[in-house]
Amino acid sequence: MLARSPAPARLTRLAPSSSLRTSIRLATIAPSSRTYANKACTDYLTPTHLDDHVPQDVQLKLKRHAAVTLNTYARPNFILARGKGCKVYDSHDREFLDVSGGIAVNALGHADDGVAKILQDQARKLVHNSNLWHNEWSGELAYLVVQKTKELGGMGYPAGQASPDANGSADDGGLKVFFTNSGTESNEGALKFMRKYGKYASALRNAHGAEKGVAAPTEEKVEIVSFRDGFHGRSMGALSATWQDKYQAPFAPLVPGFVPATLNDIDGINAAVTEKTCGVIVEPIQGEGGILEASEEFLRALRKRCDEVGALLVYDEIQCGLGRTGSFWAHGSMPVDCHPDVVTMAKPLANGIPIGAILMKDKVADVIKIGDHGTTFGGQPLQTRVAHHVVSRISAPSFLTHVEAVGSYLHSRLSVLPTLFPRLVAGPPRGRGLILGLPFKRDEYVQRIVKLMRERGVLVLSCGKQTVRFVPSLTLTEHEAEKCVDVLESALLTLDRESEGI
Template structure:
């Protein structure tokens, strides 16, 4: 009798479980290749990637412009310390200043380049401390917020299970109900250094804060002398159909600080803090630093992402496909609503469908990668190059999965 062979995926999973710290659990799938909006696992199974590394791979996988830019930069200069600068670093800072604060005088905007969203939010929190000083010890953040997992960013993140094992965290952060204008008014005062928020809360299930909230946040922080810090790590860089989500949600609002990452590098680790006005000059020599922030390869990747978004019209593409796809998905039996903007969408599910994690697992078995940030929500954050046919194929598949689950009272398909 022949001995059953272990699949390539299972072999890699076993090696993963033996060697990698158990911070994520052992993944069900091992991905080995990607092209466009599709990926393949170690057993050759193909999937449409509707998560894009959680809103990271904005150009999809193996995009020629990104491959060329990274290769060309690596062939000339791969890394220097921040004792030096490079043309790529300076050019990216100039681009981000103009994209984030359009119309602002160039001399009024400054950029700090980092490795990730959590590192960008760490730097932003330091800026709020320098602004506040002893007279302004309070920093306001929103319930259901997610700003990262390092200690400073974690202090701004609301979820108790993330926070409690690592307390005491950096002090002074207070959480107020998301979207509640009266709660914001009551909390704001002359002892507040900053209000930190996501224009659309991703981990909360892709939820906007409601009409007028960003405008009120800007007005109240200005009156109190506090900074307004917008975390656009997930929502920025074209994800929601504009360079920044707040440009569309509240066109008249000009924040003091914006943090970026995820789609900025198209898959290469890079983050940024972009500050305008007095906030741009708060961090001085020796007060913050990073070994890999501003790395020329990461900067070249980010510049390639920006150029490609312009040349391929991907902001308009994200907006138009997102609206059409959202309407299609909202009409499916079992869907309560579709939230979000552009190609960042939260698909709310009826309770009788069952847990969204089970739905996501069934969709993966049928060749579509999504995730479930909440028990009643699927999150879609695909590459901005997603085709109409790929989006429609997912709609058809989700319709079938939901119909099967509704037909069995919410049991497994």
């Protein structure tokens, strides 16, 4: 078990090594008004969960599994067996504070009682019945996602505009949902919809009000623009939109028609997005790429250009959406002239039960006909009922306020670190809510910090651009956030001494 973080202010802590003796002002953290001092936490200098201490039964098991498992993941030598909230426990009952959240998936934490109850109940009723027949939950989930988007803001609806539809008919329309099984599949679907929209909707546009669906399709409008350092998934279409060499190069040639552009380069938009463009896909906050936010001005310019050329604007909110930023959608807090035509989602939607979805405006849904797209598992009653429960909870104003409050606490603690560790930390934290990244000066520092923290019982992730990533469960408490940064500070002290040769 981890030692508990002491509550008192850290005025008595050991001074950091010579390069760290910079004085910084005391910061006061809302909402608990705790103060923390200008010295790094030294409570976790001694490792408690050494990677190399692998019990023999674990070694044997991992060896047996390795012999039959395709080796695509670099994993440390322990086996996670259970979890509760933001804690996970290995097969020898060692506790870890999980600040990785299953890579931004376990929004309600591990082994959530509400999720467990629903899973058990639905498993006894109906798990799967194909998409040949209606089920009780898929339509209800679609209704809830549409309604919450209208209420809380997003997809062209300003926050606070719509009130819940009393008779539950949602017959004002406007938005439609298609269910998938993962993030990459949500994006595959969105890419297909862009292509069909480009072929048919632009033909209709040019035919000046011709009857829906009868104008001859154009084959010209097929290009898809996406952004360097973005990540959209590993299937061939989504990979073709993922302009990172390490992911694309081994699998070339990719799908033709994809065009790279640079995030936040407003001047570059017109050259990339042309009359040939059927769609643009962008993460409002690039996750894998390094927690890099698209600016409001950039998204507004992108929206404007998509309207000019008749292209669809798709936001991939698979990592940053569904409450993670403290608003329901990451783009929901922005003015409507920055909103997209389509949002793709997945990760937290059912708290770890595989599901994804594509939320689109009616103008997109109108070009998709029966038989155009489909999936065996998407929208089945087990995952959609769980997702209905998850969306109900994460869209509650008090839940979103919690994410914002804990996120800003974590952010303010991380903000101190560039001053405390100027040789290691490259700058202030990036991101908002509980999708945060701390940039480092060298990639090996990132890898070392992730390991040093793990060896002190805290799981964090790395991501592109030399960054340590914090995407915990959205139920993370302030106390857990405090512990995370305390351990990070001890890890930074350790690394600073290592790199000074002490």
